[in-house]
Amino acid sequence: MQIIRDRIARRILTPGARLPSVRAMAEATGFSKSTVVEAYDRLAADGVIRARPGAGFYVAAPLPPLSLDRIGAEVEREVDPLWMLRQSLAERPGALMPGCGWLPDDWLAGAPIRKALRATARSDADGPLTGYASLLGSPPLRALLARRLDEQGIGAAPDQILLTDSSTQALDLVARFLLEPGDTVLVDDPCYFNFLALLRAHRANVIGIPMTPNGPDVNAFAAALAEHRPRFYLTNSAVHNPTGATLSAATAHRLLKLAAAHDLVIVEDDIFADFEHTPAPRLAAFDGLDRVIRIGSFSKSVTAAIRCGHIAARRDWIESLADLRIATSMSGNPLSAEILHMVLTDGSYRRHIESLRTRLARATARTMKRLRDVGIEPWIAPAAGLFVWGRLPGGRDAAALARVALTENIVLAPGNVFSTNGVWGDYLRFNVVMSDDDRVSAFLAAALKSGRLPATA
Structure with missing residues (x-):
């Protein structure tokens, strides 16, 4: 029964x-x-x-x-995407957060944000404080985003950009626009865990494509296209979450040729763009926003408190997406857009990002050494970003380790959370800043030496 x-x-x-x-x-x-x-x-x-x-x-x-945590296979709470977000966002005084997906507050653009807030409060223009946003969102911010996209080789006019409340809302709108219940979506395996939760909320059939250091496995991608006829493919092409991998130009070209042959839409989440030292290939740049939709935000590099994301796509698609945004949330957030525009055009922001890249590179090197010292082997040495994807010694069960960690008020991110197929059960995603801590290293060393952790099935 x-x-x-x-x-x-x-x-x-x-x-x-x-x-x-x-x-x-x-x-x-x-x-x-x-x-x-x-x-x-x-x-x-x-x-x-x-x-x-x-x-x-x-x-x-x-x-x-609908109960999202019961969609898909019956799984332990430790390996459920929503479980991971609940643990990361829960009130945990004194908790260590090596599994979380964002930077500490003191690494973000606090001073430019406070300056922008004061300037907005003193302004005589009441629009951002009292009114609705225009149909596509703040024209100055969209013009700025168009210039930034052009620096990445992505040609997008301001009227091809729709502002949203976040990159998550951007993906939700795209899913509403493209999907019917039961449609298939391809994702990387592993991929960002909230991709899985959101797609399940849309009743999508989610198929994982094995990830390689150069991008998705092209042969597996081609086989999935032939077998499942997916509606779209969702990926991070630059600074992949959770692996830190970077898409190669050769892989990008092969993916786009396959997408064209199968009439596949590609949704490219580029939320970590500012962390790159050298821009990686973008599918949206090669494609010219013909069948690629680009989404992003500044929650990782500026602040998560300013909810402002964006979608760049074909003009006819932007019109339909704007209608969906009106139907589901009426208007964007003009106050957030005004503050974000001020922060991005403040000369201090460029210096902030340059300093952030240097600090992240140093934290990555230190964290990789810490992990190797306790027997955890990084999958690759990431070129940029927040994350190291590491394998536990002896095939130990990462979910079991996460359970033990919670008893010590430590939040880890086990590999199953990021996987459609459960094949990364002995991996963990490490935030390089939050993991650069003697207490995290001491816990990992003691837990792995205890001999009480089972191997993955």
């Missing part, structure tokens, strides 16, 4: 769907046929399913409210 209820809750079985036959269910579960018959009879009595003489049993009950 619980198996059937779970399948209904997870949208595997929907109203009107036919249940497996008694024989098939017995073979699949190992229960006797008489047990399955009794379970079906009880579910029918409860009104969950109904019998059609000579045709079998069918789902009768309306769907329960």
